[in-house]
Amino acid sequence: MLFRNIMYTAFFSAVIAGLLLGTLQAFSTTPVIYSAEIYEVTKESPSMPNTHTENATAHSHQHDGEAWKPASRTERIGYTFLADILIAFGHSLLLTSFLAFIFLKFGKPEISWRSGLLIGIGGYLSFYLATIIGLPPEVPGTVAADLHARQLWWTFTIVATMIGLSVLYLAPTSFKVAGLVFIVLPHIVGAPHPEVHGFLNQEKEAVSALSQLEHQFLISTAWVNLVYWLALGLLSGLFANKFLNGNASLLKN
């Protein structure tokens, strides 16, 4: 059954790529997030640095620390790994479904680690590169536009970029320009931005530290996500080749 085999493919790819992602993050992005949280302002003491970094810090919009949160640093990293595996499962399901779909409809490319790698690059371009053009990676405590507006633009950008890349890859030469239109469209529409870019904590020291952390976060998310998407694409192609082989020949008839 095709559905079940796509699930298997995504499951195995996600466990490996998710563990890889979690490990890379633990040494790169996560320390940056923790450092940024030191400067987070709380409701009780505005502009006072929050130094309780040993425990996960709650954000100001979470009603005064009553909400559930991981109890320790270790537990918090554990949940990050779990979330990473789930994200990887979702991403791999999309990649594998897409591979199976274009193979079904267009008879190309062959499902293998090579086409997986290619589609992994597509995932990086859509989910990372296209979105950060409008919404740069944020450390906690950054002033941002309305959350729902950003989620909407973010989702729209990913969908448009995926459609654009697919058109570039699959459409006849004379239609390829339509692919470019899809890719450029979200950036013409423009991402929602706050009136002024800045941080919730406006102390001079905090702003300079957070600006530096923001730059560091951009660099670390860029390479961590690249490695992750390449690995996820490659693994999805590899496992899809194994699990969908029977289906692939079935699709071709």
Place this chain on the structure above:
Amino acid sequence: MHTSTQLADKTIVSISATLQIIASALVAIVVLYGVGFNEMDIAHNSAHDARHAAVFPCH
């Protein structure tokens, strides 16, 4: 008779393959929505660092 049965079979297989692919893509969307966008504190706080690192809009 034999040919038409074969054709019918092929049509069913092809439709169901497309539907199965759509179904798996829908599961992907539900999972990503749950991990990335769910605003319940338990979902937000446990996936917080992963959301930031994977550049999901957060907060």
